[in-house]
Amino acid sequence: MSDWNIRTKLVHEGTRRSQYGEMAEALYLTQGFAYPDAEAAEQRFIKAGDDEFIYARYGNPTTRMFEERIAALEGTEDAFATASGMAAVNGALVSMLRAGDHVVSARALFGSCLYILEEVLTRYGVKVTFVDGADLDQWRAAVTPGTKAVFFESMSNPTLELVDIKSVSAIAHARGALVIVDNVFATPIFSKAVSQGADVVIYSSTKHIDGQGKALGGVICGTKEFVRKVAEPYLKHTGAAISPFNAWLHLQGMVTLDLRCRAMADAALKVATALEAEPKVTKVIYPGLASHPQHQLAMAQMGTGGTLVTFEVAGGKEAAFRFMNALEIAKISNNLGDAKSIATHPATTTHQRLPQEQKDKLGITPGLIRFSVGLEDAGDLIADLKQGLAKA
Numbered sequence: 001m002s003d004w005n006i007r008t009k010l011v012h013e014g015t016r017r018s019q020y021g022e023m024a025e026a027l028y029l030t031q032g033f034a035y036p037d038a039e040a041a042e043q044r045f046i047k048a049g050d051d052e053f054i055y056a057r058y059g060n061p062t063t064r065m066f067e068e069r070i071a072a073l074e075g076t077e078d079a080f081a082t083a084s085g086m087a088a089v090n091g092a093l094v095s096m097l098r099a100g101d102h103v104v105s106a107r108a109l110f111g112s113c114l115y116i117l118e119e120v121l122t123r124y125g126v127k128v129t130f131v132d133g134a135d136l137d138q139w140r141a142a143v144t145p146g147t148k149a150v151f152f153e154s155m156s157n158p159t160l161e162l163v164d165i166k167s168v169s170a171i172a173h174a175r176g177a178l179v180i181v182d183n184v185f186a187t188p189i190f191s192k193a194v195s196q197g198a199d200v201v202i203y204s205s206t207k208h209i210d211g212q213g214k215a216l217g218g219v220i221c222g223t224k225e226f227v228r229k230v231a232e233p234y235l236k237h238t239g240a241a242i243s244p245f246n247a248w249l250h251l252q253g254m255v256t257l258d259l260r261c262r263a264m265a266d267a268a269l270k271v272a273t274a275l276e277a278e279p280k281v282t283k284v285i286y287p288g289l290a291s292h293p294q295h296q297l298a299m300a301q302m303g304t305g306g307t308l309v310t311f312e313v314a315g316g317k318e319a320a321f322r323f324m325n326a327l328e329i330a331k332i333s334n335n336l337g338d339a340k341s342i343a344t345h346p347a348t349t350t351h352q353r354l355p356q357e358q359k360d361k362l363g364i365t366p367g368l369i370r371f372s373v374g375l376e377d378a379g380d381l382i383a384d385l386k387q388g389l390a391k392a
């Protein structure tokens, strides 16, 4: 791996050129590979070399370029790309756990992550303890010498609560547990989870890495030992592979990832600041604002508040819906990290399934809006939000 800086890595790292010397990364849309002779096929099944592939469920040259580029960005030895972010979360956890193992997880999770921890792992005899991710005392009490792994989102959905990666990793490592971090909201640009102690980092590349909401994808980043010996056998035999076409799209997305995330975060701070001055907004949650309870941690851990702003409109669900329906630039959808700004009403969509008691606990109120700031002009976005609020 090179010692290039991030922007250079994002443009060049992992590129493999064929005999034609193509400038753009090639899309190898093939499920299989022809061997020069039977002996070579036998040899490859014994041990495939770095440039040798067997079957696209195991690996593909385009997918490999994506894996090497994201591993270089993340600073991990290796990475395995998957069909979606959820295939990555499921693969990382299921591949390393067995019946009787214990996992500690933050409670504030993306709905599908919660399903895997609450419903899937427990079905196979894994014990799961949920904690309030921001409360280090709860982590200290829950992680025991028998705990195999801890899992958390470094910044939670939709209430943008941070988990202190350094401190939780220290607690986990002191008891021999592996630290698995879903770093999607914080982005690979802002959250350097591995250098802060995480062992395994997971992305849904569907979000910022794609950046235009085109295709699903995911990736597991970690040591060679974890990625190739623990995760890969499970992933390749259970069909978690990403389509080479999607890997190619996400490889292209990485070229502009740093520029886009920084532009979005700059605009997000402007949006959050403007919303704080709006009388119809009862609460603004943005880690980049001094009013956020974890502002200092956010600055130390990410150096920014990120690309999402969550806020509460006065007047509950009806006002929130009137506001969303009045928006002219931002779309009503549930993706994030897209070039197009997106407004989401978590209580009735992404978190609809949660019982009221759980929604209350997580602060998912009827007036709450999650706003993914896109690449539009910040002034235009603020004007759109203001005219929307006037109609709320």
Ligand SMILES: *Cc1c(COP(=O)(O)O)cnc(C)c1O
Binding pocket: 084, 085, 086, 087, 089, 110, 112, 113, 153, 157, 182, 184, 185, 204, 205, 206, 207, 216, 217, 218
């Ligand atoms: C979107 C998301 C996922 C799942 O990713 P998919 O690509 O949709 O499968 C997992 N975790 C977080 C925090 C997400 O935002």
